[in-house]
Amino acid sequence: MTGDGFDPVAFLERAVPVASNEDVGAMRDLLVETLDANGADPIVDDAGNTIASKGTSDPDTHLVLNTHIDTVSPHVPYSREDGVIHGRGSCDAKGPLAALLAAFFAADPAPDARVTLAITPDEELLSTGAAALDVDGDLYIVGEPTGLDVCTAAKGRFEGTVTLGGVAAHAAEPDSGANAIDALAPVLDALREFDDDRESHPDLGDATLTPTMVDGGENSNQVPAECRLVVDRRSVPPETADGFRSELVSTLQSVVPAGVGVDFELTERPTPFLEAFATDPDHQLVTTLSQASRDAGGRGDVRPFTAATEASYFSPAPVVVFGPGVLADDEGAVAHAEREYVRTDDVRTAAEALEDAVARLVE
Known part of the structure; x- marks a missing residue:
């Protein structure tokens, strides 16, 4: 549980059973309800993005926390055993969302800083939310299953x-x-x-x-x-x-x-293709989150991400991909697979790392 009382695992236990493969409406309602209950003032824009911010409207540093609430089909029911949550979205990307929420709720931006949580509805298909997202960030952290590594580039x-x-x-x-x-x-x-x-x-x-x-x-x-x-x-x-x-x-x-x-x-599509991006591994965003991940108990390795991601829409601003869970393990595919899962300890570790990194970057 984070210092302000928000429990990312409890949120995840509510979120994974909510089907969001064909329609994200119910999942968005849960997200807005959670933001309201924790003192945020979210808006939902015309593209279906859920946005909440803390801090000054004219910041010197604007950190954006982003992930998505849609999942691929079919919906896989929720189950939990031995510290592992199974089900569609558990790692891609409701586990990362839970950790980002913890960091957002705990954030206390300095007078010249701002933190925005921007959650998109259509990452798995056409990225219509991210393409329409109207946030002008200086730094971006995108939640995806990276095994608690900090990913600075993707094809x-x-x-x-x-x-x-x-x-x-x-x-x-x-x-x-x-x-x-x-x-x-x-x-x-x-x-x-x-x-x-x-x-x-x-x-x-x-x-x-x-x-x-x-x-x-x-x-x-x-x-x-x-x-x-x-x-x-x-x-x-x-x-x-x-x-x-x-x-x-x-x-x-x-x-x-x-x-x-x-x-x-x-191929014709209503939004730009997800292009390649690369952030300097020595940038403060990378080194800060990597150290925070190690301090919280993760590896904090710095490496590329192996899947295309909406992080490309935020480049060339410094952007990294980070979160609990993995795309695949020694047994095979995890994300987008029938066996999708995330370890609750990793969700808590990701939340702790993100809280620490956000504090260092904007407080």
Whole structure:
């Protein structure tokens, strides 16, 4: 239990049973109720973000605490045994939310500082909340399951479709057309070689480019006039979505055979893609939270995060990802899996570390 009486584990026991995979309304109601009960004055904006702040409206230092309340489907019921809470959202990301709430309630900002809790509703799908979030922070801590490590960087994720356009013809006379499927061969070779001359990122390693879905052709006895290939891009700084698209189009246009057109379009979505980000590991935000994690009993290691995250929306401001729970353990997947869980000791450790770090940063 934190010094002001808020118990993050008790909150988590209430939060995990609340299904928030298809509709976050009930979970948002619980969050607003909890904020009200602990003396905060939350608002819910037009995008469904829940926001509460402490401190001056004109700060020299504005620290933003962020995570999300939505979960992936299907909902997994709550259970608890031997200091472990099971259920959907236990680690991704209601466990981190519980720890962030403890830190927010305990915070007592200096006269020139401000702390904002900003909780988004749509992280697992399109990030419509984070894209619309109107907070101007100087520092950001994003709650995700990191095993109490401080994560300073993450790869971005882009997706798009390569379209190859040929000329239909009878399969008995293949040379009278231009086979779009046959053009896949040089395209796939080019995808494999796309990053060969690119330097690895010092924290995130190599970018990846992976073909994931393919379809084409209309009849089994016809030279296909069109073929579509979906690709998944995991980017590293400084690559942007627009820069990736431009470079990929140029590369593929140089390898397809004559008579076949090629185009690439990023998948349409109402919000920007989650791009790669990286915060200086020597920044005060990183060193302060890392030391606080170690002091509370965590490892406090500094490393990259292995999944895309809304933290990218807050970069280039200094941003880190931190929280109890893990994406995967020695037995396999934890977050987004039927066996999702978080250890209650880790939730309390995360809360203690965050309280300490927030105090050092803004008090």
